[in-house]
Amino acid sequence: MRDLIKEAIADLKKNEGFIYVTSEGKKIDLHEAAARGIAVTPVNPKDNVIKKLESAGLYLTDGRFMNDLNELVSLINGSSSGKSGKRRTFTDAEKSKILEEWKKVEAAGKKTKAAFAREIGVGYQTFINWLRG
Structure with a gap:
């Protein structure tokens, strides 16, 4: 594994x-x-x-599976709460790279903004805010 x-x-x-x-x-x-x-x-x-x-049985795109996995890891590590409360933060360089990729995908006309945001693991409104820059 x-x-x-x-x-x-x-x-x-x-x-x-x-x-x-x-x-x-x-x-x-x-x-x-x-x-x-x-x-x-x-x-x-x-x-x-x-x-x-x-x-191999790792369903990392399944929210419930990830919640269970995170809870298991936090319990093994001695955390009393199943949730850490931490959010993923992106550097300006990462945001720029993501926006460049969006321009390519948008030009191809293959995906909606919402689908793209889900795919990269960013909330839709956060992605919209990045586009507004």
């Missing part, structure tokens, strides 16, 4: 943002595809990682 988690972390770190694939499923650089007039589909590398983790 530990190896699977380390592999998932490595996979996510080596892919900075979306990858683009042709209709045949081959990876291609977005600029190259545009220059050659090839239609591409943006693919979030997180999707493959999520599938691998779920096949």
Whole structure:
């Protein structure tokens, strides 16, 4: 299990943002595809990682599962409360990278703002506030 988690972390770190694939499923650089007039589909590398983790029984996109897992970890660590109350904060650089990715996804017309916000783990209103900048 530990190896699977380390592999998932490595996979996510080596892919900075979306990858683009042709209709045949081959990876291609977005600029190259545009220059050659090839239609591409943006693919979030997180999707493959999520599938691998779920096949091993780790449902990290399931809120109830994550609540149970967090409660278990806090109980093991001696915390009396199941919730830590801490929120994820993003640096300005992380926000900029996310907004750049949104521009690519928006240009492709594949997702709504709400779906994109859910996918990256940010509240919809928070994402809207970032867009308003």
